[in-house]
Amino acid sequence: MYNIGIDVGGTSIKAGLVEDGIITVKASKDVDKSMGFYGVVRDIEYVVNEILREKGMTIEEVRTIGIGIPGVVNKDGHVSCVNLGLKNDPLEMKLKEIFSNVKIVVENDANVAAFAEYKYGSMRGYDVGVMITLGTGVGGGIIINGKPFSGAHGIGSELGHIILDSNYYDCNCGNNGCFETFCSATAIIKYAQKLIGEGKKSTILQFAQNNIENITAKMVFDAYKENDEVAISVVKRFKEYLIRGIVSIVHFIDPEIISIGGGVSNANEIILDGLEEELNKRVIYNGNGIAKIVIAHFKNDAGILGASAL
Amino acid sequence: MYNIGIDVGGTSIKAGLVEDGIITVKASKDVDKSMGFYGVVRDIEYVVNEILREKGMTIEEVRTIGIGIPGVVNKDGHVSCVNLGLKNDPLEMKLKEIFSNVKIVVENDANVAAFAEYKYGSMRGYDVGVMITLGTGVGGGIIINGKPFSGAHGIGSELGHIILDSNYYDCNCGNNGCFETFCSATAIIKYAQKLIGEGKKSTILQFAQNNIENITAKMVFDAYKENDEVAISVVKRFKEYLIRGIVSIVHFIDPEIISIGGGVSNANEIILDGLEEELNKRVIYNGNGIAKIVIAHFKNDAGILGASAL
Numbered sequence: 001m002y003n004i005g006i007d008v009g010g011t012s013i014k015a016g017l018v019e020d021g022i023i024t025v026k027a028s029k030d031v032d033k034s035m036g037f038y039g040v041v042r043d044i045e046y047v048v049n050e051i052l053r054e055k056g057m058t059i060e061e062v063r064t065i066g067i068g069i070p071g072v073v074n075k076d077g078h079v080s081c082v083n084l085g086l087k088n089d090p091l092e093m094k095l096k097e098i099f100s101n102v103k104i105v106v107e108n109d110a111n112v113a114a115f116a117e118y119k120y121g122s123m124r125g126y127d128v129g130v131m132i133t134l135g136t137g138v139g140g141g142i143i144i145n146g147k148p149f150s151g152a153h154g155i156g157s158e159l160g161h162i163i164l165d166s167n168y169y170d171c172n173c174g175n176n177g178c179f180e181t182f183c184s185a186t187a188i189i190k191y192a193q194k195l196i197g198e199g200k201k202s203t204i205l206q207f208a209q210n211n212i213e214n215i216t217a218k219m220v221f222d223a224y225k226e227n228d229e230v231a232i233s234v235v236k237r238f239k240e241y242l243i244r245g246i247v248s249i250v251h252f253i254d255p256e257i258i259s260i261g262g263g264v265s266n267a268n269e270i271i272l273d274g275l276e277e278e279l280n281k282r283v284i285y286n287g288n289g290i291a292k293i294v295i296a297h298f299k300n301d302a303g304i305l306g307a308s309a310l
Numbered sequence: 311m312y313n314i315g316i317d318v319g320g321t322s323i324k325a326g327l328v329e330d331g332i333i334t335v336k337a338s339k340d341v342d343k344s345m346g347f348y349g350v351v352r353d354i355e356y357v358v359n360e361i362l363r364e365k366g367m368t369i370e371e372v373r374t375i376g377i378g379i380p381g382v383v384n385k386d387g388h389v390s391c392v393n394l395g396l397k398n399d400p401l402e403m404k405l406k407e408i409f410s411n412v413k414i415v416v417e418n419d420a421n422v423a424a425f426a427e428y429k430y431g432s433m434r435g436y437d438v439g440v441m442i443t444l445g446t447g448v449g450g451g452i453i454i455n456g457k458p459f460s461g462a463h464g465i466g467s468e469l470g471h472i473i474l475d476s477n478y479y480d481c482n483c484g485n486n487g488c489f490e491t492f493c494s495a496t497a498i499i500k501y502a503q504k505l506i507g508e509g510k511k512s513t514i515l516q517f518a519q520n521n522i523e524n525i526t527a528k529m530v531f532d533a534y535k536e537n538d539e540v541a542i543s544v545v546k547r548f549k550e551y552l553i554r555g556i557v558s559i560v561h562f563i564d565p566e567i568i569s570i571g572g573g574v575s576n577a578n579e580i581i582l583d584g585l586e587e588e589l590n591k592r593v594i595y596n597g598n599g600i601a602k603i604v605i606a607h608f609k610n611d612a613g614i615l616g617a618s619a620l
Contacts, residue, residue: 074598088597128462142563144454151564152438153598161594162558165475165487173594175557177475247485248472252562253452254461284471284483287398288384288463 001063004051005310006044007109007303008069010083013040015047016301017055018308021120023301025054037089045098064103065095066310068112068303072154077106105310109303111148111157113296114141116306117259121297126256130249131296132159134264137172138180138245142253148310160184164244168194182241185217185264188234192220195230202230221267235270243275247282250291261296268295311373314361315620316354317419317613318379320393323350325357326611327365328618331430333611335364347399355408374413375405376620378422378613382464387416415620419613421458421467423606424451426616427569431607436566440559441606442469444574447482448490448555452563458620470494474554478504492551495527495574498544502530505540512540531577545580553585557592560601571606578605 005023007014012030016023027050032039044067052059069091071081077092095104107115114123114131123129127146133139140159142149150156160180161173169190171178181187193212196202203223208214223231246258260271275293283290298305315333316325322340326333337360342349354377362369379401381391387402405414417425424433424441433439437456443449450469452459460466470490471483479500481488491497503522506512513533518524533541556568570581585603593600608615 072595072598078598080595080597140562144459149454149563152566153564153600155560155593155595155598155600156562156564158561158564158594161561162472163474163554165473175592177554244473244487248558249562250461250465251468251471252450252466252559253459254463254466254468256462282485283465284468285382285390285465287390288382288388288465290463290465 002055002057002061003064003066003308004048004062005304005306005308006047006065006067007112007307008040008044008067008084009303010070013043013047014304015051016304016308017051018305021305023304025051026304027051027054031084033083033085036085037091040084040086041091041094041098044095048099059099059102062099062102064105064308064310065099066112066307067091067095067104067106068109068307069106070109073106073108073150074154077104079106107148107307107310108141108150108154108157110139111141111150112306112310113139113261113298113302114143114259114306115148115309116298116302117261117296118143118146119309120305121302122259122294123257128253128255129257129259130159130253130255130291131259131261132245132249133262134183134185134260135262136184136186138184139262159245159249162245162248164241164248179241179245183238183245183264188217188220188238188264189215191237192230192234195233200230203228204231217264218266221270224270239271239275242271243278243282246275246279246293250279250283255291257292257294259294259296261298261302265295271295312365312367312371313374313376313618314358314372315614315616315618316357316375316377317422317617318350318354318377318394319613320380323353323357324614325361326614326618327361328615331615333614335361336614337361337364341394343393343395346395347401350394350396351401351404351408354405358409369409369412372409372412374415374618374620375409376422376617377401377405377414377416378419378617379416380419383416383418383460384464387414389416417458417617417620418451418460418464418467420449421451421460422616422620423449423571423608423612424453424569424616425458425619426608426612427571427606428453428456429619430615431612432569432604433567438563438565439567439569440469440563440565440601441569441571442555442559443572444493444495444570445572446494446496448494449572454563469555469559472555472558474551474558489551489555493548493555493574498527498530498548498574499525501547502540502544505543510540513538514541527574528576531580534580549581549585552581553588553592556589556603560589560593565601567602567604569604569606571608571612575605581605
């Protein structure tokens with residue numbers, strides 16, 4: 001019996017057949033956002049059939065299809081996702097109709113990534129873990145007693161929207177001061193643009209070919225390595241809020257391990273430098289130890305691997 | 311068989327025999343802080359023996375002794391508490407030696423209060439619940455799957471020390487911007503003192519007999535009811551941060567219910583007024599419902615009741 005993992009993204013749906021923690025067959029399809037729920041269901045059906053065809057097997061040989069969704073999943077498998085035009089749609093039920101006798105499990109994608117790190121990656125062996133995904137936004141995944149935890153209404157583990165401070169711009173969610181307005185790639189870029197826009201000279205602007213719209217988080221970290229003053233300010237601010245976010249996470253659920261993933265985590269040396277020492281200073285009681293901080297293991301395959309293991 | 315609950319506080323140790331959720335026999339003793347671990351153990355032994363004597367029964371008839379401690383409890387029952395001079399002391403083990411054949415369970419006191427609300431009070435029937443205790447500080451208790459949850463090293467559920475904003479004074483814990491520096495009784499008093507100290511006229515000062523050192527949180531809420539401008543500013547700020555704290559809690563673990571207790575919660579009408587509406591506006595996705603907000607049921611007996619049920 002086989003398990004299939006499906007990673008539903010904003011632009012493509014990727015599926016994989018996972019055997020012993022390794023993706024042996026892959027399939028993917030661009031999503032047609034205009035088709036909404038119907039389109040998502042049809043695309044999932046398509047990638048599953050591609051995998052069956054490629055592997056030369058039938059649906060009867062599949063035990064579980066796990067699906068990660070970039071949105072909110074409630075207890076009975078209804079999903080909502082602004083980017084895909086889904087609003088409380090019965091995804092789990094619909095897929096159960098299509099793939100009868102296969103176990104269907106739907107989860108939020110950040111929780112799926114955390115579960116991949118728990119099953120196969122950086123959080124393996126730790127029963128209480130938190131994953132922070134620093135990308136365009138900040139995502140969060142929580143593992144409690146070896147299972148993804150997303151709360152009573154599917155809106156838990158939205159760590160990007162815990163509030164850390166007042167900020168100079170509002171979050172997309174409508175609040176001010178969300179974690180993701182300080183520590184996402186977007187936040188890093190915005191703050192570099194702000195300092196440069198205020199007239200500060202920086203190597204970052206050269207990297208961006210003199211157009212602040214071209215600035216990326218990578219450019220900021222590259223300039224930081226060259227001791228660029230603007231980059232130092234931006235990275236210092238980013239790290240201060242990353243620490244505050246982690247302090248809040250530790251004082252909230254005190255995990256055994258915190259894994260940092262997402263594109264920004266490519267700057268792993270800069271992120272980890274001094275982080276545990278600083279955390280030790282700020283946590284209210286560290287006599288029994290504090291969460292270990294690590295960089296996530298998986299980049300692109302976490303969605304498929306985690307979903308297949310749900 | 312009987313269960314005994316013990317509430318170890320900074321000034322006294324209270325114990326109760328609990329039958330069907332009702333305390334039928336009580337005993338208490340002032341603590342002698344100078345005696346440290348030895349004193350705490352001796353005092354616990356004393357109150358347990360008082361209960362046995364009063365009830366006319368033997369220790370063989372006791373199934374469980376549950377103990378709530380105002381500090382950190384690690385996985386193997388070692389406790390640390392600055393106020394009582396405890397530092398990683400083996401409380402559970404020591405009590406097991408004394409009361410052989412009785413099950414001994416030690417927990418953080420805020421988690422014990424949350425457990426009392428879960429077993430007998432405002433959070434009854436809700437398997438994922440958070441209790442926020444607004445007192446001299448801000449405490450937190452988390453129930454997950456019907457059990458108190460305090461994380462991997464006993465420092466979870468310290469909700470008073472999640473960080474919400476920059477504040478004009480530092481927290482006792484050394485950080486800046488902790489929940490308890492905005493929403494504890496102390497925070498309310500400090501901010502009223504600050505505004506009055508800056509020269510603002512207020513009924514609060516009359517209530518305090520013209521001495522700002524006499525100000526209490528109750529005086530602020532009483533003045534608020536009389537439309538006092540300073541009180542309105544203080545309560546507005548308190549409620550703004552209470553909402554931010556609750557938004558962070560919801561985005562973090564999305565409980566079914568949040569119960570607000572502690573002395574400040576006596577101002578229940580002022581606290582609940584408009585709270586759920588505002589929360590609905592600020593939570594990123596409310597399509598599946600949001601945590602219910604209630605006022606805690608128990609005042610003084612939560613420690614004994616919760617501990618007896620551990």
